[in-house]
Amino acid sequence: MNKTLAVLLGVSGLGNAVLGYLLYQLDRKTAVLLKELRAVVAPAQATPVPIVVKSPPSPRPQLPPQPEPAPQPITAALPPPKPEPALATEPMLSGAVAAGLPVEQDAAADTVMDGADLGSLCIRAVSQRGPRNRADHRHRRDSYLLHAFREFPRPVLLSAVAAGNPVGSRSQEGAVLVCRSLATHLGALAAPLAGAVGDSSSPAPDSAATGDLILTALRGAAGNLDRLAARHQVGTDDIAVEIAVLLSPLGGLRHRRHLLFTVGSGGLRTLRDGVWQDDDSPAASAWSAATTLPSALSTLRWRVLDTAPGDVLTLGTGATLRLFAHPATADALAAAWHPAVPGLHCYLHDTVTAVPGDADRTLITLWHTPSTH
Template sequence: MTTWLIVLLTLSLAVNTALAVFLFRLRRTPPPPVSTVPALGPSARELAELHEQLAAARQETGAVEEMLRGRELELARLRALHKEAQDAHGHEAESAGREEIAAAQRQVRALQDVVRQVTGERDAARAEAEKARQRLNEAEARTDAPFGPDEVSPAIPRRIPLGRDTTSDSSVDGADLGPVVVRAASVRGDRSRDEGEHRRDAFLLRFAEELPSPTLLSVVAAGTPHGRWTQSAADRACRNLAAQVARYAEPLGHQLFRPTDSDDDLTALLRTAMQGVAHSMRLLTRGEGQGGESDDTALGVAPTALLSRLGDTRQRDHVVFGVGDGALMLLRDGAWRHVFTPGTTAAEQGLRLPSAAPRIRCARVTTQPGDLLALCSAPMAELLLRPEAGEWFAGRWAGRQPYLTTFLSEVNVPARVAGGDRTVVCLWDFGDAREARAAAS
């Protein structure tokens, strides 16, 4: 009789334990992932969420510890009953209920396994609570952010863009081309968001397959604010420039990446290509100007383009050209350098297509493994040249390949610039494909 009582108690204890573990797992919900919004410094909402995560983790730890103590007490009581039954009946009880006792012992071992599992879950809950506490301490201790926290992230627009020429608030693209990695992003500026205007900039990444050597074409086109068709004109300038490069691929192939004492022939070719771009832009407003001509005031765009030679090489050649106030920046040894801008004076930086197509300027640039080139619109170049902001971007982009969403968030970091929209194409030169794969890992 005592043996059957022990067996029933054991089975009841095992069922209760399994049910308690099942309910505990059902109640548990994983803590929300740490936000990766690149705001520089925690917001009040983020701190509150971290406090809630820490409190929830501590509560879970307490619940697991209480349940573990209860299971240990029940296990000790069961062992005591088993020992009393063996002492009272001796060999007679053992011979009469050997199979029942063996089953009870198996149940005890199963209960021990459950206790060990619950102990592991308790330790995991403690570890999660400790991680939450560390994240909270780090967030509260961050006082070195160069821009300060922002209560509402500017990455989430609060107005839909207005206007007939409207486009998306943000855009991102990129590719891993062996030793060359490229990321591109364009975001609407704070001023345009506040005023409900749309983004005016555009960019393009294209493999110029018509050229004899593998070449990447990167274009950034910044539209003038308040122009009626500047976004469409910027987008058309990017796409038509790719078409013009393909059209003049044969003569460009002889001029682009070869030693030469003079770039007059190359400049003349690029000027002809840019004039073709200007003609394509004017088709947008044909008949809207005086006398049925195009209205150039509604189209103003400052394009800057980069032709980059691909393939494994220890010294990579590039040709940069454009009109207006765009810029090409170089990140080397942790410091940004201003390499090229189409306009050297204030008057030249104010030039825009389509009227300024003959005023194109170009230059040759060479990069080494580990260098980063950033083809920027003027507001983005201004941000990179600020000491604290430049260090912030350099720390995130030097020698690494960000995911597209991460790159877009970093370009959209909360920092006001005077010019509005930010557009940038970043090109990482790793020398050969093996170094690029090592950096990615």
């Protein structure tokens, strides 16, 4: 027991010595580490970090309010005012727009137009109130009608222009009525009239028979005019009308035979190779009740005429055809209508701006063209 205790004590003393040695070595290493740490940390602590304190921005100085500048007068010269248009004292050009509406009972539209391209036959039509009637706020007395017949062996086109009495109280209504009446009566006479309208290579129609048929149709239209006057309790002068009618074959014909008849001063002008021909239409004259429907059937004129590709036919009232007596107007229309066919708007422009005169103007133009144009 004693021996065992002595061994443990010996061992314990040795352990203490070892433990003390270890602690001694640990203290030395710790001291070295602390010394090295102080060497690293000391320079960083030697340089103090500056602390920057931002001061709030100083307020912007307020400027005293400035008064707005006074407006400066405009010193630039203004253009002089346009002078008022003077009232026309000479015949006016028919390009003005109507400044007033007519108030008569049978008042009609200021301007009407129509047209169609039917293969090798092209049609344009216009009826326009004259400048003097516009200035006086009086209505248009003219009318026209385009009508395709199916009663003939081949389709036939009716072109009709009518000019009513310029001072007739119901003459515009009369002009419309006579065109429609003739369409009805000519349609009823289609079979016997067929020989007068068609291919120009066919035999010529019987002259006397054709004249009688036309008179029959005109008597029917004149009777309708008499009934119109009776209904409105007016005289025949108030419904008096001049009339010009052209019947033309439709279809792909190279040579066409047309039938023309007139009562009054209306008629036809032919443009061939760019030159207006001397037609045997009535001489240009003022409107006269002595040569009008319903009474003046004896003044009927009619004829058959042939056309070939390139020909242009213009059917017009007497007042309209008088415009062709002006060389400048005739030349301008010839240049505008040959060889090309104008569109509707161009045709209206040609008849409006190229034509001087006071009266209403109504015309229908037919172009006999190749199949394509």
